[in-house]
Amino acid sequence: MQMKEKLSPFQASILIYLIQSGVTLFFLPRLVAEAFGTNGWIGLIIISIIVNMNLFLIWLVFKISKGKSMLEIISIFPKWITLPIFLFIAGVWLLLGVFVMVKFCMILRVLFFGNVSLIYLLSMAYILTYMLLKMDLYQIAKSTVVLFYFTIWTVFLLAFHLPEFSFIRLTPFIFKGETDMLKGGVNIFTALLGYELSILFIHMIERKQLKSLIAGNTITSIIYLGVTFVSYGFFSFEQLIREMYPVVTLLGYISFPVLERVENFTFSVFGLKVLMTTVMYLWGTKELLQYQFKKIKSTILLIGILIISFFVSFIPKVIKDVEQWLTYITYACTAIAFLLPIFLLITVLFTKKLNRMSANE
Amino acid sequence: MNKVFVSIIVFFLTGCAEQRIIDDLALINAVGYDVTDNEKNPLKLTVTFPIITKDGKYDRKTILVEGKSSKEAREKVRMKTNLKLESGQMRVSLFGQEIANKGMLPLLNSLVRDPSIGTRAKLALAEDEASDILMLQIKNEGQNATYLEQFLTKLNRESLRTNYNIYQFLRDYYDDGIDPILPVFRVEKNNIAYNGIGLFQEDKLVEILKPSEARYLFLFREEMKQGNFVEQIDVGEEEKASIMLNYELKEHHIKIQSSSTNPKKASIYIKLIGDVIEYTGKEEISDPKIQKKIEKLITKKIQQEGKELIVKLQKLQVDPLGINRYVRNKMNYKEWKALDKYQSYQDMNINIEANIIINSSGKWK
């Protein structure tokens, strides 16, 4: 079994899923309830379809350019043009990756480890990040698959809530109550962010590119949908809005004969999922910067990125600050997710036309 | 090289979390809340936790303080023990009758806000004072908290689904179509005994149902799947027989007849299949004809006494059966929000359609 440098479709799907599912999962049901009101879980399906459309766009870039990577496409521009764009994108991705982890650590402190200093929690996260980032993407993807197996069982814990689940609680009203469709909708959309990184590695997928990307997003959506749906039938609607972290409460309600209240354990396990989000965003940052500054050695660049990330993570002091930051960053990130493929598409078409013209001459 | 780097960092990271070693902790397993006459400190907090005595025996300690709020009172408890106070093992929290009358929400809020307290912690009411129950030293009974928790679990199993924990109570409180209920305990000759069901409107205790009445209440709640039915029925003229059925709830649904009529009409359909365990009448219970007759008698009895109970509930404007949830599911959102729920509930005409089938007469003919 020789090492292949290409990702199998399965690995790509898992990678997409683990980038996507991050810290938002813990309060997603509340976000959905606040945004869409009663039976808001239906709204998730719509948002998932939007994401799939965006993934299709990314695939289109890949298809039209005949398998070129994003960096190859962009190389027709001189470096000084790409520099500001890339710096901006890299900055946004770095901040997003970092603050997702910071937020997770802060919630961890609030709920379970109130007296562990943030430095320690973040250091642990960055050690793991370093261990993963010093490998190439194929190796990261290998670890990702194992991490996937290590975390996926938490989904089956939802079965423990079935005895308390009631369809009557779902109510027949659709999208009623105090809703905030647009802003809340964007908020929920950001929970699915992460798929846009696929633009950097879609050319590394062996085959079935589009299918594997959409499968990855579907896994995330199904898990999100499942959690949200169970929350709607498990909590009453008003209660759901008042629960700060409904999924933590869900986890806490589980009781085994030998152990109960395993929520701090499962919550920590989720940390590995959040870790993958951070790792992949930092990986994206690294790829872009590496392209821009070819001369810098990759290890030095990596350590540089990690040091910057480490210090950036201490800018916000409380969860509220992080949330504020995250709101803006995710907006920027959403814009990147849509605009970057469109920009690339135009570039590809333009290059093709140019080539054809020069060929005709 | 990298491994060395990693291990060095791990080494430097040795700032560990604050230790909470179990033998240094006062693991509160039950709290009681009461009101006091004292205006300054209106809340009476009773806390009980297990300790290990010098000779290695498992014992308990109960501390009673008065304070302004539950957390302030807790601070006072902290001053009264050598162990570190932790509430993560809290199993039961008891509320005195008076404090429940005033409304439980502030106390529950402080319970649910604390991340160390599990949402599985059970709630119960105390007739009179919660502190009396927690202070009571029953001989050879050990922890009152364990006793109460076992009691509540047992009630739950024995067809009285009173197993109300923090999550369930809040869920039904925040659900606009159902009202929560809680079991009531009281001190009875150096023993703690179950004494009915407390009915809530929103978060305020309205009335305590006697155990005999409460039985019907559970018959009409859907969560209960099987149980015992013991009743005196009139078999003939001037003749009474006692019958005991082991039944299974085969069907349970609540139907709202139509959406526009006012007052509304609701029917509760239940279908029970039971085995006769005891029958003191003179007839042969194995005779299908007699069985039919008894089925009819029991049906009549349930419908009649159930109706009485429901009228009482309507009068009190409490809806522990969640009939309003079914009303809600028949309406559109605007109508529902405009509806005066308790008034419409009171005016509603609720019927009980019971169907009892005797499956066998036990292992004796």
Add this chain to the structure above:
Amino acid sequence: MRKDRNRFLKDFKLQKDQIRNITSDMRESKLAGESILEQFISDFKNSSDLSVTEFPHLTVKIYYFSYLINKDHYEQFLSMLRKITPDEVQPFLSHSEFKALSDMSDVEEAILSGSVILFTEKQAYELPFQEGKGRSIAPSETETVILGAHDAFVESVDVNLSLIRKRVMSSKLKTIKLHVGNKAKRTVYLLYIEGVASENDLEEIKKRILSVHNDGIVDTNMLVQYIDEYPNSPFPQFYTTERPDVVAYKMFDGKIVGLMDNSPFAFCTPVSFFDFMESMDDFGQRWIVGTFIKITRYIAILVTLLFTALYVAVTTYHYEMIPQALLPTLLESRSKVPFPPVIEALFLEFLLELLREAGARLPTKVGQTIGIVGGIVIGQAAVQAGITSNILIIVVAASAIASFVVPSYLLSASIRIVRFGFIILSGFWGNLGIIFGMGILIIHLSSLTNLNSPYLLPISPMYPKFFKYSLIRGPFKKKAERG
């Protein structure tokens, strides 16, 4: 990774050059058997155990180590030699049984491996009168099975080869003979089934073995540490075994097997983590039973790794995870112990490691006493003295038992080491520490490779169709499908 490979290639080239130089030197001095003889005598001076027989009239000198050769064969040969005249020497020696040796290194190897060396004026000849003395074939002590063959490899590589040949009766079984070491050369045989094993793997492993220059490699288990890719990992990367049936099975599976002379162990490559979890017993059992046992082993690994750590985490940080019914027992047993749970657990685990090591070093008869002493000390006295709690003893014992379930001694030892890491981490941060450790472990394991084949192979990268051959023990019928 890539750096490693480059270094390998460089080393390999160097090695090749050296060999070329040496052989060309030899060619010049190969004028006659006498020159070899001179060099031979100078190389083997001060070897008082070297015996020599001379036949001056035949101008023949015979050298041998008397304890390495078969005396009867040698005597027969001498009697034959005595009968012939000088003219008949050359035709007699051209007998195919006797191999003409052209350079000194061959001579050295031949005489050390028990051949008799005969020098004429023109040539040196190897007379293969090796004596197959050594331990007789006995059941394996390290890898015992209940259902399955009971023979195990011995120190003699010829016997080992015969054990394998008997099991793989095919002309497709190929062997390659290689040497490792500079001064004291050791022979390594690479065995594979042509068409089943990968050629690339074969080239790679050859390169690696040839690049080992170190002397003093006395055992296969040592050798594989010179040729693995991650020398700093606690996990074994080459699968070594004493059992010929395992070796045969692995070869049919496309693996390359290495045998070293004077070592009763064979290594297999490329292997993954799951090869270490396999025992021949699984195949003797019905597949349902076999699968159940395999799953039990995975659970055992988890128990070994995490059980004690979980105890420490729960009693030190997460008291709320203890169920009501367990609380009194736990409180009572902990109440007398003066140390924090981490210290208590580390102390007991360390004591158990001592006990295990003592048991392994002591002669079997004394070893039993250690068990009894340890049982009393750990089981009873420690609790009564209030140093440890009852529950912890159960926990530690359970995780020790679970560690014995792992079929590979190497892996079981690695896991025990890793367990200490988990206990310490859980002592610092409770469950969070355990998860952190788990993260490190997963990343580390998934980045390991053996001969460029991923260590966690059927899981990551995913090959679901191999699940039934390595994760579980699938039914046999389908096994024939595998080519």
